[in-house]
Amino acid sequence: MARARAEGARQKISVLRIGHRPGRDPRLSTHVALAARALGAERLFLNPPDPSLERRVGEISKRWGGGFEVVGAPEWKAVLRSFPQAVAHLTMYGEPLDELEPKLRGADPLLLVVGGAKVPSEIYRLSTWNLAVGHQPHSEVAALSIVLDRLLGTPGPGGWPGARQVIVPQRRGKKVIAPVAEALP
């Protein structure tokens, strides 16, 4: 079933990734950033900052469009303070998604916080909600994506503003076009 999107104004969601490790394998933080972007978040705050990752994701945004950005965040608590009463920390120890989902819908703008294996214990106290996407060990990429899909839905086909390339969905194979009228067949 297609997910209903809120009519009218779209909920504004930012993501904060804490415990990123610059210089180590950046793939997981990259997946967090790209999933946040593809699923409709406005920005990723990255703590600690990583200019190389910011640049690489910025290049993808330039090519594929939209206004998503990665913002280096030297102080994660400062980010939390700018989303008063609207911080959901994703942790398998928290309250079930099915129960918190209606509250999350009412928080606009909303900050979703994802950590790695270890997070500072203060985060449990400083967050508005501790939100469990299931209560089994799994993946911050998975948990974040499910929350975004439930709140915003997964975007359908069509170019994003400013895109240089756009996918045309196919039953088989790949089709990518430049999103200008004269490039269409």
Place this chain on the structure above:
Amino acid sequence: MARARAEGARQKISVLRIGHRPGRDPRLSTHVALAARALGAERLFLNPPDPSLERRVGEISKRWGGGFEVVGAPEWKAVLRSFPQAVAHLTMYGEPLDELEPKLRGADPLLLVVGGAKVPSEIYRLSTWNLAVGHQPHSEVAALSIVLDRLLGTPGPGGWPGARQVIVPQRRGKKVIAPVAEALP
């Protein structure tokens, strides 16, 4: 809103991960495996096989319960053949999830296929469906998790069969118990 689960028999879903690279950083394949497990898949076929990853995920299953297993798959095509007319290959080039979702619900058992950056081009032809979770570059962990959440819902609290430890959801902090009556307060 809580996701409705199918009443009666639960849809049986397996996942095939192709293009795993044993010996390189295993974190992404580990996230694929743990997300598949936490979100209700029955097993992960891993191509090529990686006994070390199979063992580590097996240890998590022993601790947290349930029947999930990682199965080494030397030949990915053989796995596809055992799910005739029920293979969904996740790719941003495919047909939109919102459109395919009703068809996926009717496929039981269902195989979801996720690749890494590169997949063999034959997979587009050999799959029943090429399924796009959005049409932007993002993450196989994200795409897989959204499909599983939509088809099966995200499991709520409660111990899984055979679990040695169970999380008790908390508004703040962490609570883990042994799932036997005498361990309860």
